[in-house]
Amino acid sequence: REDRGRSPQRDFHILFVPRRSLLCEQWLKEQGVLGSFIHREQYSLDLIPFDGDLLSMEAESTFKECYLESDQTSLYHAAKGLMTLQALYGTIPQIFGKGECARHVANMMIRMKREFPGSQNSIFPVFDTLLLLDRNVDLLTPLATQLTYEGLIDEIYGIQNTYVKLPPEKFAPKKQGEGGKDLPTEPKKLQLNSAEELYAEIRDKNFNAVGSVLSKKAKIISAAFEERHHAKTVGEIKQFVSQLPHMQAARSSLANHTSIAELIKDITTSEDFFDNLTVEQEFMSGIDTDKVNNYIEDCIAQKHPLIKILRLVCLQSVCNSGLKQKVLDYYKREILQTYGYEHILTLNNLEKAGLLKPQTSGRNNYPTIRKTLRLWMDDVNEQNPNDISYVYSGYAPLSVRLAQLLARPGWRSIEEVLKMLPGPHFEERQQLPTGLQKKRQHGENRVTLVFFLGGVTYAEIAALRFLSQMEDGGTEYVIATTKLINGTSWIKSLMEKLEPAPF
Amino acid sequence: LKESKRAVNSLRDIVDDDDDDLERVSWSGEPVGSISWSIKETASSSTSSLEGRDSSLQKGSSSYAAFPKQVSSYSLSSLFKGRNKLPSFQSLSDALSDTGVKNYAPELRRPKAEYKDYSSDWSPKDTVRRMQRGKVCSLERFRSLQHKLVLLDEAVAGHDGNVITAVLIFLKRTLRREILFRELEVRQVALCHLIHFLKETGEQKLLLDLLRFLDRTEEVALSQYREHLNIQDVEKRREFLKGCIGLPFSAEDTSHIQDHFTLLERQIIIEANDRHLETAGQSEIFRKYPRKASILNMPLVTTLFYSCFYHYTEAEGTFSSPTNLKKTFKIPDKQYVLTALAARAKLRAWDDVDALFTTKNWLGYTKKKAPIGFHRVVEILQRNNAPVQVLQEYVRLVEDVETRLNLATKYKCHDVVIETYRDLKDRIQLTAYKCKVERGSAEEEKINSILSN
Numbered sequence: 001r002e003d004r005g006r007s008p009q010r011d012f013h014i015l016f017v018p019r020r021s022l023l024c025e026q027w028l029k030e031q032g033v034l035g036s037f038i039h040r041e042q043y044s045l046d047l048i049p050f051d052g053d054l055l056s057m058e059a060e061s062t063f064k065e066c067y068l069e070s071d072q073t074s075l076y077h078a079a080k081g082l083m084t085l086q087a088l089y090g091t092i093p094q095i096f097g098k099g100e101c102a103r104h105v106a107n108m109m110i111r112m113k114r115e116f117p118g119s120q121n122s123i124f125p126v127f128d129t130l131l132l133l134d135r136n137v138d139l140l141t142p143l144a145t146q147l148t149y150e151g152l153i154d155e156i157y158g159i160q161n162t163y164v165k166l167p168p169e170k171f172a173p174k175k176q177g178e179g180g181k182d183l184p185t186e187p188k189k190l191q192l193n194s195a196e197e198l199y200a201e202i203r204d205k206n207f208n209a210v211g212s213v214l215s216k217k218a219k220i221i222s223a224a225f226e227e228r229h230h231a232k233t234v235g236e237i238k239q240f241v242s243q244l245p246h247m248q249a250a251r252s253s254l255a256n257h258t259s260i261a262e263l264i265k266d267i268t269t270s271e272d273f274f275d276n277l278t279v280e281q282e283f284m285s286g287i288d289t290d291k292v293n294n295y296i297e298d299c300i301a302q303k304h305p306l307i308k309i310l311r312l313v314c315l316q317s318v319c320n321s322g323l324k325q326k327v328l329d330y331y332k333r334e335i336l337q338t339y340g341y342e343h344i345l346t347l348n349n350l351e352k353a354g355l356l357k358p359q360t361s362g363r364n365n366y367p368t369i370r371k372t373l374r375l376w377m378d379d380v381n382e383q384n385p386n387d388i389s390y391v392y393s394g395y396a397p398l399s400v401r402l403a404q405l406l407a408r409p410g411w412r413s414i415e416e417v418l419k420m421l422p423g424p425h426f427e428e429r430q431q432l433p434t435g436l437q438k439k440r441q442h443g444e445n446r447v448t449l450v451f452f453l454g455g456v457t458y459a460e461i462a463a464l465r466f467l468s469q470m471e472d473g474g475t476e477y478v479i480a481t482t483k484l485i486n487g488t489s490w491i492k493s494l495m496e497k498l499e500p501a502p503f
Numbered sequence: 504l505k506e507s508k509r510a511v512n513s514l515r516d517i518v519d520d521d522d523d524d525l526e527r528v529s530w531s532g533e534p535v536g537s538i539s540w541s542i543k544e545t546a547s548s549s550t551s552s553l554e555g556r557d558s559s560l561q562k563g564s565s566s567y568a569a570f571p572k573q574v575s576s577y578s579l580s581s582l583f584k585g586r587n588k589l590p591s592f593q594s595l596s597d598a599l600s601d602t603g604v605k606n607y608a609p610e611l612r613r614p615k616a617e618y619k620d621y622s623s624d625w626s627p628k629d630t631v632r633r634m635q636r637g638k639v640c641s642l643e644r645f646r647s648l649q650h651k652l653v654l655l656d657e658a659v660a661g662h663d664g665n666v667i668t669a670v671l672i673f674l675k676r677t678l679r680r681e682i683l684f685r686e687l688e689v690r691q692v693a694l695c696h697l698i699h700f701l702k703e704t705g706e707q708k709l710l711l712d713l714l715r716f717l718d719r720t721e722e723v724a725l726s727q728y729r730e731h732l733n734i735q736d737v738e739k740r741r742e743f744l745k746g747c748i749g750l751p752f753s754a755e756d757t758s759h760i761q762d763h764f765t766l767l768e769r770q771i772i773i774e775a776n777d778r779h780l781e782t783a784g785q786s787e788i789f790r791k792y793p794r795k796a797s798i799l800n801m802p803l804v805t806t807l808f809y810s811c812f813y814h815y816t817e818a819e820g821t822f823s824s825p826t827n828l829k830k831t832f833k834i835p836d837k838q839y840v841l842t843a844l845a846a847r848a849k850l851r852a853w854d855d856v857d858a859l860f861t862t863k864n865w866l867g868y869t870k871k872k873a874p875i876g877f878h879r880v881v882e883i884l885q886r887n888n889a890p891v892q893v894l895q896e897y898v899r900l901v902e903d904v905e906t907r908l909n910l911a912t913k914y915k916c917h918d919v920v921i922e923t924y925r926d927l928k929d930r931i932q933l934t935a936y937k938c939k940v941e942r943g944s945a946e947e948e949k950i951n952s953i954l955s956n
Contacts, residue, residue, distance in 0.1 A: 069699045072664075076663050079662075301837075339802055340800075344725070344728070
């Protein structure tokens with residue numbers, strides 16, 4: 001309104017991304033300014049490609065809406081996104097799923113296909129299988145601290161739309177004889193994706209294996225630069241010079257990642273990180289999940305950040321199929337007394353989401369699930385992993401295990417365990433026009449699209465990529481999700497906003 | 504990306520009728536007296552449907568333009584000439600031709616496709632479909648309760664949240680509350696949508712009424728409690744919290760809410776008192792350590808720390824004494840000791856620290872005990888730069904030998920190291936430790952004398 005008064009010649013347009021919202025328009029109308037916009041449009045973004053094998057809707061409130069508000073609107077958009085995907089890459093013949101939301105999305109997809117027969121196309125299907133997974137089938141994985149290189153960057157610094165902002169000190173170019181006066185104060189912004197060769201190589205490795213890759217790379221690059229002394233003929237010099245940009249890019253890439261690795265190492269070698277990880281691993285391997293944990297108590301007493309506390313108590317609760325009432329009450333009391341009573345609202349949300357709740361049936365299912373699906377592997381090899389459990393140095397993400405077992409030998413073998421996990425599991429088939437039914441050649445991999453409804457972590461992505469490149473693994477994976485998350489951002493989205501709303 | 508963009512655009516032609524025109528859903532025929540007037544006029548004559556278009560192009564004021572129907576018996580065209588005039592009650596025979604469109608909306612040209620499939624009688628199903636595609640639909644023609652419910656059910660079946668919300672807004676406006684509640688009670692999905700909508704728009708009163716109707720008492724309680732965050736004035740907030748106590752929370756939550764109220768009440772008293780003390784300038788502690796922030800709305804443990812800092816010696820009877828807080832809020836020993844320790848250590852009141860851990864046993868001997876490990880005590884003391892002599896006392900009390908040695912070595916509590924190695928009868932380590940002490944110091948002498956025995 002103010003703007004309008006100042007410059008009456010200005011035209012105002014509004015572009016809703018990814019979609020218009022009636023609530024927004026309603027509010028604008030109430031403010032009396034809805035009419036001031038000449039164009040009101042929406043630019044629909046459903047699935048956004050983040051990398052060659054990764055798509056995300058970046059809808060951060062999906063988990064909260066689906067599990068706290070019982071509002072499944074974002075699933076509708078997920079289904080639409082999948083329809084668009086099928087229009088581009090062919091109808092997906094097989095749909096598997098586990099969870100209420102998965103069931104809902106599959107139903108919508110089938111119905112949408114029925115209602116728009118014109119969308120039947122003649123594209124050879126790229127995907128053989130679609131696997132829809134509810135986040136609440138596996139509440140454990142996002143709570144644990146990720147231990148892959150990319151996972152740790154996200155945990156510590158937060159990756160936003162493939163960009164990360166880092167403390168600038170280590171990235172200042174080293175100039176001879178200059179004091180520390182000219183240190184940059186702006187955080188260093190870096191883009192992280194597979195277009196960067198070195199990053200693609202180290203992103204999914206366990207952090208402990210990154211160092212050796214970097215040092216090998218350093219040797220190779222140094223040797224390459226040394227070549228300049230050996231170039232004698234004009235031809236050789238010319239060749240060297242033409243390689244120079246590539247070598248310089250490689251060198252700068254190495255410098256960046258060496259700095260990042262140093263920053264991460266400072267954190268991972270700290271006592272607090274070690275203590276935290278120890279407790280996480282105890283819980284995940286089933287140790288002492290039924291009593292109040294000393295480390296958690298100490299952290300509350302020292303007033304560590306609330307989200308850290310919440311991740312740990314939720315982890316304990318999930319690994320115990322809910323906490324004993326006495327233990328739960330004890331934690332709640334300590335949290336409320338230390339951080340403030342208003343957090344009752346957040347604790348309530350966490351209970352509703354199934355993350356921090358009392359044990360209802362008196363039975364703890366987690367040990368059975370853990371043993372049957374082999375979620376805890378003692379003999380993990382971080383350098384040369386042979387199993388997906390390397391991404392958490394011992395814990396195999398449950399969601400990825402389900403995907404792994406679906407491919408081989410199939411879910412029939414784990415019927416009992418599947419029943420212990422929330423939500424229905426199902427299989428659907430979509431008809432392909434004859435002639436498009438593909439017979440995979442011998443040795444050719446099947447392609448499975450795994451869609452995480454409610455969020456996915458980088459560690460899970462790394463685990464799926466690990467499965468893709470396994471020798472005779474048989475399946476390649478493409479990952480889609482409603483949002484890329486880590487434990488902190490995920491819990492944050494479930495916390496009650498405590499400041500009064502701006503309007 | 505370019506390829507997929509091209510493909511997606513070509514896809515739209517298949518799936519959707521219109522491409523890039525304005526997509527709006529209007530759900531109100533509200534202030535436009537003439538439209539609803541004309542609805543009443545037409546209701547008796549036919550069941551034809553009307554399309555109202557919300558095209559507000561002007562500054563502030565809304566003008567409505569509708570488009571002529573091509574098929575039905577009459578057309579309702581825009582009755583509003585000019586930009587800033589009020590709606591005029593003109594005859595319906597106005598602007599029957601297409602060309603009339605340009606007069607009312609000269610800046611916009613609507614593609615013909617917009618009213619291509621303009622039919623007179625959309626079923627609820629079709630209406631929902633059109634709304635899903637972002638087309639304009641007036642819902643006013645769904646007048647009977649039954650029609651409205653069918654519309655709602657169709658919207659729910661279509662899964663598009665926007666459409667469901669739009670229909671709910673319409674129903675909320677046109678149905679009596681009791682009827683709306685009753686009908687939603689058996690329609691879970693729509694119910695959840697409405698609750699979410701009311702939360703987002705902050706329509707607290709209606710939300711609470713709805714939750715009460717559904718007997719979701721705990722949610723009512725929590726929802727009401729949440730409101731306290733919007734109250735900035737402390738007194739008002741205190742009153743509000745008092746009112747929350749009787750609400751139907753779960754058993755444990757009730758006690759927490761009670762505590763919240765009691766705490767805020769205390770804080771108001773303490774704050775008023777202390778502010779007075781501070782300005783009077785007589786109290787030493789407030790002069791030496793002026794307060795950086797008010798105690799209002801701080802968590803309980805923070806309040807306890809404050810109390811141990813500024814009011815440690817007060818008798819249990821006063822509101823600001825730590826012991827009073829401990830008793831009122833049933834603060835466990837562990838938490839109390841830790842907090843008191845942190846506060847006294849910050850003030851470097853080592854005697855007070857000592858007193859915290861000294862108890863007299865039945866024989867009258869004093870003994871040091873702690874509900875927390877002594878290594879924690881050491882940690883906190885060290886963080887507050889306690890002198891080595893003080894630190895040493897507590898390192899000595901650490902039970903676990905290895906921890907004791909680690910801490911002693913780390914913080915240079917030589918005597919403790921020496922004594923421990925002596926007790927362990929570890930000559931080698933003791934000899935090795937000699938290099939860590941100053942030459943000619945009392946510690947070196949001590950080591951030598953032990954070694955020579």
